[in-house]
Amino acid sequence: MKKTFYILLSFFTLASCSNANSEENKKEKFIDSLLSKMTLEEKAGQMNQYNGFWDATGPMPEGDYQKKRYKELKNGQVGSMLNVIGVDQIRALQKIAVEETRLGIPLIFGHDVIHGYKTMFPIPLAESSSWDLELMEKSARIAATEASADGLHWTFAPMVDISRDARWGRVMEGAGEDPYLGSKIAVARINGFQGQDLKDSLTIAACAKHFAAYGFAESGKDYNTVDIGLQTLHNIVLPSFKASAKANVATFMNSFNEINGIPATGSKFLQRSILKEKWNYKGFIVSDWSSIEEMVAHGYSKDLKSAALSAIKAGSDMDMMSYAYIKYLNNLLDEKKISIDIIDDAVKRILSVKYDLGLFSNPYLYCNDVREEENIFNDRNRALALDIAQESIVLLKNDANILPLKKSGLKIALLGGLAIDKDSPLGNWRAKAPKNSAISVKEGLIKYNNNTVKFQKGPKLFKNPTFIDGHLNVNNTDTSGTYSALKLAKESDYVITVLGEHGLQSGEGRSRSNIKLPGIQEHFLKEIYKVNKNIVLIIMNGRPLDLSWADAHIPAIVESWHLGTMSGNALASILYGDCNPSGKLPMSFPRSIGQVPIYYNHKNTGRPGPSDYVFWSHYSDEKNDPLYPFGFGLSYTNFEYSNLELSKADERTINVKFKVKNIGNHSGKEVVQLYVRDLYSSQTRPVKELKRFRKVQFQIDEEKIFNFVLKKNDLGFLNDSGNLVFEKGEYEIFVGGSSKTNISSF
Ligand code: GLC
Numbered sequence: 001m002k003k004t005f006y007i008l009l010s011f012f013t014l015a016s017c018s019n020a021n022s023e024e025n026k027k028e029k030f031i032d033s034l035l036s037k038m039t040l041e042e043k044a045g046q047m048n049q050y051n052g053f054w055d056a057t058g059p060m061p062e063g064d065y066q067k068k069r070y071k072e073l074k075n076g077q078v079g080s081m082l083n084v085i086g087v088d089q090i091r092a093l094q095k096i097a098v099e100e101t102r103l104g105i106p107l108i109f110g111h112d113v114i115h116g117y118k119t120m121f122p123i124p125l126a127e128s129s130s131w132d133l134e135l136m137e138k139s140a141r142i143a144a145t146e147a148s149a150d151g152l153h154w155t156f157a158p159m160v161d162i163s164r165d166a167r168w169g170r171v172m173e174g175a176g177e178d179p180y181l182g183s184k185i186a187v188a189r190i191n192g193f194q195g196q197d198l199k200d201s202l203t204i205a206a207c208a209k210h211f212a213a214y215g216f217a218e219s220g221k222d223y224n225t226v227d228i229g230l231q232t233l234h235n236i237v238l239p240s241f242k243a244s245a246k247a248n249v250a251t252f253m254n255s256f257n258e259i260n261g262i263p264a265t266g267s268k269f270l271q272r273s274i275l276k277e278k279w280n281y282k283g284f285i286v287s288d289w290s291s292i293e294e295m296v297a298h299g300y301s302k303d304l305k306s307a308a309l310s311a312i313k314a315g316s317d318m319d320m321m322s323y324a325y326i327k328y329l330n331n332l333l334d335e336k337k338i339s340i341d342i343i344d345d346a347v348k349r350i351l352s353v354k355y356d357l358g359l360f361s362n363p364y365l366y367c368n369d370v371r372e373e374e375n376i377f378n379d380r381n382r383a384l385a386l387d388i389a390q391e392s393i394v395l396l397k398n399d400a401n402i403l404p405l406k407k408s409g410l411k412i413a414l415l416g417g418l419a420i421d422k423d424s425p426l427g428n429w430r431a432k433a434p435k436n437s438a439i440s441v442k443e444g445l446i447k448y449n450n451n452t453v454k455f456q457k458g459p460k461l462f463k464n465p466t467f468i469d470g471h472l473n474v475n476n477t478d479t480s481g482t483y484s485a486l487k488l489a490k491e492s493d494y495v496i497t498v499l500g501e502h503g504l505q506s507g508e509g510r511s512r513s514n515i516k517l518p519g520i521q522e523h524f525l526k527e528i529y530k531v532n533k534n535i536v537l538i539i540m541n542g543r544p545l546d547l548s549w550a551d552a553h554i555p556a557i558v559e560s561w562h563l564g565t566m567s568g569n570a571l572a573s574i575l576y577g578d579c580n581p582s583g584k585l586p587m588s589f590p591r592s593i594g595q596v597p598i599y600y601n602h603k604n605t606g607r608p609g610p611s612d613y614v615f616w617s618h619y620s621d622e623k624n625d626p627l628y629p630f631g632f633g634l635s636y637t638n639f640e641y642s643n644l645e646l647s648k649a650d651e652r653t654i655n656v657k658f659k660v661k662n663i664g665n666h667s668g669k670e671v672v673q674l675y676v677r678d679l680y681s682s683q684t685r686p687v688k689e690l691k692r693f694r695k696v697q698f699q700i701d702e703e704k705i706f707n708f709v710l711k712k713n714d715l716g717f718l719n720d721s722g723n724l725v726f727e728k729g730e731y732e733i734f735v736g737g738s739s740k741t742n743i744s745s746f
Contacts, residue, residue, distance in 0.1 A: 030360070031351045035344060037103060043347045044329040045077035046105065049286065049320045052084035056092035076101035077326055079350055080286075080318060082110045082156075085432060090151035091367040098363045106363035108354050110286075113155035113193075113204070114173060114429035115139070117146035119381040119565050120438065122392045123427040123506075123542060124159065124189075126561030128175040128586040129633070130391035131671040131695050133188040139388050140192025145202045146376045150432070151366050153357050154205040156253055156286075158189040160240035161210055164597035166590060167220025169510030172428055172542035172562070174215065176586030177599045177630060179236050180690045183243035190247045198250065199358035201365045208244035210255030210288055212270055213237045217257060220596065222511045226257045231683055233259070234718035236601075238274070245281045250353050252285045254316055256294060263298045265291040266307070271315030278722065284317040284349035292322035304328065309337055317346035377434075382566055389570035391669075394559040394583035395634040396539075396547070402556045403536060404577025404636060405494065408450035413492035414442055415485045415528065416499055416521075417461045418540050427542060427562030428507025437565055441498050441538065444568025448576050454492070458485035459520050462502050471510075472502050474519035482527060490531045496575065497528060498538045503562050506542025515593055516546045529553055538571060544589040551627055559583070577636065580668035582695070584633040584738065588626040595622060600630035600739035601686035625740075631673050631690070632738035637664025639698070641736055641743045654710045656745075658735050660696075661703035671695045673741070674708050675734040676715060681727055683717055688739055706735075 035043075053069050054061035061070045072078055073096055084090055090109050098104045115121045121139045122130075130136065140158075147155060159173040162182050175185040186208065195203035213233060217224035228237070241252070252275065255264040264270055265287050275281045292311045293304055301307035308324035309332050319325040332338045358365050395403070405412070418424060418441070425438035445453050459481045463473035489495045499521045504510070516522060526549070528535060536556040539545065550557055558581070563570055573579040590598045609616030609624075618624055644658040660672055674692035678685040692708045710733075716726035733745040 027352065027355050031348055031355060034103065034105070034351060035347060038347070040330055040333065040340075040343070042076045042103060042105075043343050044325050045072070045075070046079035046347045046350050047318050047329070047343075048072075048078055048323070048326040049080040049082060049318050050078055051082055051321055052089070056084070056089050072326065073097065074100050076103060076105065078107065079105070080108045080110060082320065084109050085111065085150065087151040087367045087369055091364060094363050094367065105351070106354060106359040108153050108205070108357065108359065109151065110154035110156055110207075111147065111152050111431065112157065112429050113143050113147045113152070113431050114157045114159065115427065116143045116385070116433065116564060117150065117431045118377040118433055119146060119385050120426045120430055120433040121385050122389050122563045123172045123561055124174060125172050125176060125542070125586060126392040126563060127388060128181065128185055129394050129559070129561065129583040130388055131181070131584050131693060132388070132391050133184055135384075135388045135391060136185055137188040137192040138384055140189040141195065142381045142384055144193045144195065144204045146381065147431070148202050148204050148366050149376050152204060153359065153366055154207065154251070155193055156207045156209060157193065158186050158206065158208065158244075159210065160186040160208050160244055161213075161215035162236055162240060163215030163587075164599040165215070165217070165220035166515050166544040166587070166596055167511050167513060167593070168215060168217055169222055169506045169512070169543070170215070170508055171544075171587060172506040175240070177588065178586065178601065178690050179239040181586060181693070182240040186240045186244045187247040190244055190249045194248070194250065198356045201358070201368065205250035205353055205357060207251040207253050207286065208241055208249045209253035210264070211241055211252050211275065211285070212255060212264060213259050214255035214257050220511050222509050223256045226259045228259070230720040234720070234722045238722070241275070242279060245275065245279045249283065250356065251283050252281070253288055254285055254291060256288050256291050258298055258300070263291070263295045263300050265316050266295050266300055266310035266314045268314045274722065276315055282349065282352070284346065284353060285315060286318040287311065287316045287320050287322065290321050292316065292319050292324045305331065308332065312338060312342055312346065317349050385564055386566040386569055389563040389566045390573060390579045392561060392563060392583050393570060393574050393581050394585055395581040396559050396628055397551060397555065397557040398634055398636075399555040401636075402534065403558075403575060405451070405536070405575055407448055407576050410451040410494060411492045412445075412451055412453045413485075413488040413495045413532070414445060414453050414455045415458050415489065415495060415497040416524075417457050418500060419455065419496070419498040420457070424503035424540060425562050425564060425567035427503045427564065428510070430503070433565065439566055439568035441496075441568045441571055444570070444572035445496070445575070447569070448572060454488055456485040456488045457481055458524055461519060461521060472505055476519045479520065479523075482524060485524075486527055486531050489528050492532060494534045494536060495528055495532050496536045496538065497525065498540055499525060500540035500545065501542055503542070512543075513593070515543065515590070515596070522549060525550065525554070536575065544587050546590060546592050546627075548591050548627055559585070577666075580636045580666050581633065582635060582669035582671065584631050584671045585628055586630070588630050589628040591627045592622055594619065595626065598626050601689055603684050604687050630739040631671070632740060633671070635664070635666070635668045635670065637662055637666040637668045637698075637700070639663070639670045639737055641741075644733070644735055644743060644745060646733060646745050649709065652712050656708045656710060656733055656735070657705065659703055659705050660698070662698035662700055665700060667697070667699045669695055669697050670737060672706055673736060673738065675739060675741070676710070677732040677734070678715065678717075679730040679732060681717065681729060682725070683719070685717060688734060690739070
C-alpha cells in the first residue's frame with residue numbers, strides 16, 4: 001500500500017510540476033512570439049507609463065500635451081497608466097489600446113491602494129501595531145477586491161521601507177523600525193493583494209517599494225540623501241524587500257533617493273546585482289514618479305538622455321512619468337550604447353505580469369460593473385476594518401486603571417476638533433475613500449448613550465484643513481474656543497480629548513522638524529489639566545510624537561493613529577472596555593526630537609554606561625531610552641512570563657520554551673515576543689533583535705506554554721556581500737511583551 005501511495009504521490013507531484021512547467025512554457029512561447037512582432041517603438045511603449053491625462057469617456061483630449069500623449073497611446077507607445085479610476089474610464093482606455101493599436105497589447109492600470117480603496121483601513125503603521133499578520137492579509141485582500149472591482153490591476157503597495165525617524169512623513173505608510181516584523185508584514189500584505197492567482201479578477205498585482213533605503217533619508221527630510229553602510233543596508237533595509245521577492249511580488253518600485261552617491265533608479269548594484277541576479281527576481285521594476293528624470297537634478301546624469309541610459313542599464317524596466325524611454329531608447333540603441341537584449345528583458349518582464357493578470361486572454365476581465373456593488377464599501381468590508389482598527393490601537397498609559405470607563409452615570413466632556421473630524425482618520429493615501437466617510441470619535445461614543453457626553457471643539461487646530469498639495473496652516477496662537485471647553489471640562493467627571501495630527505500632516509512630502517503635538521494643542525491640554533485631571537488623551541497621528549509632557553501628567557493615553565473608516569467605533573469599544581487593547585508599537589516613541597533617530601535594535605557602543613561620570617554614550621539633558629519602546633503596549637489585564645528554558649534539539653536548532661499567564665481580571669490578547677542578542681561577533685550586533693512573535697488570546701487566569709524553535713539562520717547576520725554568516729558564540733534570548741523585557745536566558 002505504502003509503495004503504491006508513494007508512486008501515486010510522485011505521479012501527482014510530477015504531473016502538477018509538469019503542468020506548471022507546461023503553463024510556464026506556454027506563457028514563454030506567447031511572450032516570445034509577441035516580442036518578435038514588436039517594433040522598437042512598441043517595445044519602448046511597453047516601458048512607458050503615463051498618469052491618466054483626460055476623461056477618457058469624454059471628448060478627445062485638448063492641448064498639445066494631451067494630444068501628443070493620446071497619439072502615443074493609439075500608436076501602442078504606452079504600456080501602463082496610473083491614477084485612472086473606475087470601470088468606465090479603464091474600459092475606454094483599454095479599448096483604445098486593444099482595438100486601435102497595431103498589436104492590441106492591453107494596458108496595466110495601477111493606483112496607490114495603500115490601506116484600503118473605498119473602505120479605509122488603518123494606515124499601515126497603525127495596522128502594523130496590530131502585529132496580526134492574518135488580519136493584515138485580510139485587509140489587503142479587501143482592498144484588492146474593492147480596487148479590482150473598480151477596474152484596477154495593480155497597486156503600488158506594500159511600502160516596505162524600514163525607518164527609524166519620526167520626522168519622515170512616510171513612516172505612516174510602512175511597518176516601522178524592525179526588519180523581521182517588516183518582512184512578515186510585507187509578505188502578509190503581498191499575499192492579501194495577490195491572493196492565490198493573479199488571474200482571479202478580484203486579485204491585483206502588488207509592488208514592493210521603495211527600493212531602496214528611502215526611509216533612511218538624512219534628518220528625516222523626504223527625498224533627502226541616504227548614506228548608510230553595507231551592514232545597515234543588508235541587515236535592516238533589504239530583508240523586507242528580499243522577503244517580498246521570495247513571496248513573488250509581481251513588481252518593485254525604485255526610490256527617489258540616492259544611496260551612497262548613486263540614485264536608486266540608476267543603481268545596478270541594487271536593481272541588477274542584488275534584486276535580479278542574486279535574488280533571481282523575475283518581475284519588473286517601475287521607477288517612482290519622474291525618478292529617472294530626477295537623476296539630472298541629483299547631479300548624476302547630464303540630461304534626460306543620459307538618465308535614460310543609466311536607468312535602463314541599472315535595470316529600471318518601466319518609466320513612470322519621465323518620458324525618458326519613449327524619447328531616447330531608439331537613439332541609445334542606434335548609438336550602440338545599449339543592446340536590444342536589455343530592452344527585450346524589460347519588455348518581457350512587463351508582458352509577463354500582464355499575462356499573469358489574464359489581460360491577454362481578457363483585457364476587460366476587471367471591467368465588470370456587476371462586481372462594483374457586491375465588492376465595494378459594504379458592511380462585510382467595514383466589519384473587518386473595525387476588527388483591525390481595534391487591534392491597532394495601542395494603550396500607552398492607564399494610571400489607576402482609569403480605563404475602561406463605566407458605561408453609565410458619567411458626565412464626560414469630549415474636547416478637540418479631531419473628535420468630530422470625519423476626514424483625518426482616513427489618513428494619507430486614502431485612494432477613493434469618500435470624503436468625510438470616517439466614523440468620528442463623537443459618533444462612536446454616542447452609541448454608548450447611558451453616559452452624558454457633551455462636546456466642545458476648543459481652539460481651532462488647523463486654519464484651513466482643505467489643502468491637498470500645499471501644507472496645512474497650524475493654529476499656534478488663537479485660543480478662542482478654549483474658555484467654553486474648559487468650562488465643560490470643569491463640570492464633568494472625565495475629559496476625553498482627541499489631539500494630534502490632521503490626516504494629511506504625514507505622508508509623502510510631509511516631514512516635520514518638530515514632532516510635538518502641533519500648534520496650540522499642548523497649551524490646550526495643559527489648560528484642561530488645570531481644571532480636571534481625569535483626562536483620557538486620544539492621540540490621532542501618522543508618526544511617533546513627543547508625548548513627554550502628556551506622559552508625565554495625563555493618566556490615560558491611547559495611541560489611535562489614523563484608524564480609517566471605522567475609527568470612532570473602534571475607539572469607543574476600547575474606551576468602554578468592549579474590546580481590550582492589544583496593539584504594540586512597531587516604532588519607538590522618542591522623549592524628544594533630539595533623540596531621533598531612535599530604535600530598539602541599536603548597538604551597545606564601547607561606552608554604553610550608565611556611569612557616574614561624563615565619558616559614556618549619553619546626553620547631558622535627556623535620557624537614552626525612548627518614552628515608549630518598540631513592541632510596547634498595555635492591556636486592561638496583565639501577563640506574567642515565567643519558566644524560560646532553552647534546549648538544543650540538535651546542532652542546528654535551539655528550542656525556547658516559556659510560560660505566559662493572564663494574571664489580571666480581563667480576557668485579552670498578548671503579543672508574545674522573542675528577542676536574541678549575539679554577545680560578540682565579527683560584526684557588532686544589536687543589543688536585541690526580534691526573531692519571533694505571536695499574538696494570542698488569553699482568558700482570565702489562562703496560561704499557555706510557548707515553544708519557539710530558533711535555527712542557525714535566525715542567529716546569523718548578513719555580511720557586506722549580503723551573505724548569511726553564522727558564528728558559534730554566546731547568545732542571550734529574551735522573551736516578553738515588549739523590547740524592554742529583561743526576562744532572559746541568562
Ligand atoms: C509617488 C510615491 C510613490 C507612488 C507614486 C505613484 O511619488 O513616491 O510611492 O506609488 O508616486 O503615485
